[in-house]
Amino acid sequence: MVLKVPKKTKVAQAGPDFAKSKELLLKINIASINPETGSATKSTEFNAFFEQFIQQVLAPTSQKDVLYVKKMTKKVFCHKDMFLNLLEKVQVLAGKQLSKVQLSNYFQFLKNLTLPSKLEKSLVKDEFKVVGDLSKENLELLFQASWMILIKKQLSRPLAREVLPFITDHRLDEFLNPELWGDFYFAYYNQGGVYSVLALNGLLKLVVKYNFEYPDFYVSVYKLTSSFILYAKYAEEYISVLNIFLSSTHVPLYIIAAFVKKLARVCLLAPVSALRPILTILQNLLTRFSGLRKMIHNDTCDSIENDPYIEDCYDLKKCKALESCLWEIKPLQSHWLPLICKKAGFIDRNIGTHETPYQWKPNDELFQILLNKKTGTKAVDDDDYTLKNVNKFEKQKFVPVKRKMLIEEEGNAKKLMKLSPPSDGLFNEMLNYCISDLYVL
Structure with a gap:
């Protein structure tokens, strides 16, 4: 049975049209002249256009509304006058209370906004000079203030986990006063x-980067560094930041x-997954700071x-x-991996x-490397290099000579087993060879 959607429903879901909206905007008289004084101000129609758009940003009624907002933000509000x-x-x-959904929609809108440094020239003619101050500093201040509205609201936990890295990676360098974001980071750090x-x-x-003064910053990071945080799912991000x-x-x-x-x-x-990256960081620090090497000897x-x-x-x-010294590393030389x-x-x-760049490998990948090494197959580790085989058009890896001998020996043993059952001597010899290879570093 096929369900037919009523025409009214289709109209309700059609959403605003980008081309018509832009055409309407270009036809609007942006200035309104007071007949008594002769002074010009922004027209009611011009102001209403932006107010209606903000309502669509906060509460879209359909997926087409979402696409419309995104397209308008990219294609129309990329002009200086429209942006302003x-x-x-x-x-x-700033003075309104926004729901969790509205805050999420507002964040998506801010993400799509064109950066002030990449704005295009004005879209409409401003004969009466009513548009406003289009200077670079004023546009940057408005851009920063619009983001400030978001962070001063009570963000939900999922939204905060999305907003924090995005601002740090993509927007902090674009703000006119990055130091103003210190309180925002402090609140979530605590x-x-x-x-x-x-x-x-x-x-x-x-x-x-910005010489921001944070009292006891190093002590706060030092307190945060513990084995507990390395078992969390964000351990990889923490080690990367710590590196x-x-x-x-310039650090003492x-x-x-x-x-x-x-x-x-x-x-x-x-945990095993964090050990190799941390050991690599320690090795690099000893390479970079010669004054630390006395901790080895x-x-x-x-x-x-006696520590x-x-x-x-x-x-x-x-x-x-x-x-002190680094005696803690010595027991790791007897680690099971x-x-x-x-x-x-x-x-x-x-x-x-x-220095050596570190690699983060999750536990399942490390376990697979261990299994491959135990069975004699070629595993991905620090001694492997990827190569393209011209004949077979597939990736191969170079392996150490001893492991290569093991693979060839195992292949020859399989051929012998097809001809006749292996003798006890041959089986024991192969088994001892595999075991000895497993513990060769």
Whole structure:
């Protein structure tokens, strides 16, 4: 049975037409002349056009309304005069209470707004000079104020998780006064959990790029660094931010030493997926800061009993990290995962001059690497390089010579098994070979 949609319903869902709206806008008289004084102001029709559009932004009635708003924002309000008048009308939302749905719609609208630096020339002729101030500074101030309206509202948790990274990555550099966003980041950083990680990225950008003063910033990040946060689903984002945070050569050595020691201690309880990235960061920090290398060769400290480091001391000068050593990395050389053992071996080698980019691999991928290594197949690890085979048009990997011998040996054994059952000696020899290869680093 086919359902027929009534014509009225179709009309209700048709939504506004972009071409007709633009044509209507161009026909509107933007100025209204007072016959008594002769002064010109914006016409009622011109103001009503923008007010009606804002209502469609906040409460679209159909999917066509959403597409209409997006198209108008990209094609019409990309002009300086339209951009200016729209954002002037948007400012009335500062004193209104908006629902969760309206805030979400408003955020989508702001995301689609053309940046002030990329605006096109005016769309309509302003003979009576009623449009307003089209200077770059005024447009940037209105753009910033429109975003401020959003962040001063009570955002839902899902919306906050979307707004925080978007502002940091795509809008913070476009604002005229980025330092004004410090309170916004502070509020979410103090909430803890995923909000601390997302806000930390923005705070870090303000501190490093815009010389934003945040009292006890390093101490706050130091407190946040724990094994608990590495078990959260946003652990990868946190490690990435921490890596950027510690990459600055302007940070005092005692602060870097405190973080190095704290990360080494955290490794003892960290999940497998976080170990390799953290060990890579530690190796890079020892490469970058030569003053930290004495923490490797301190023979007076080899266990937690004689370690002078005070973990619960949040005065980074007095936690005695530089007087300590990195004994925590040594036990990781006996880790059950060979990849971790290999990575932890850097502590026994000479520290090089080149840094190593870290890779985050989830637990399921690490487990697959372990299974492939155990069965003798070619796995993806640090020694592999991707190559395109011209004949077979498929990707192949180079593997170490010993593992290549194992694969060939296994192939030859399979051929022998087809001809005759393997003897006990051959089977035991292959088994011992596989086991010995599994534990070779």
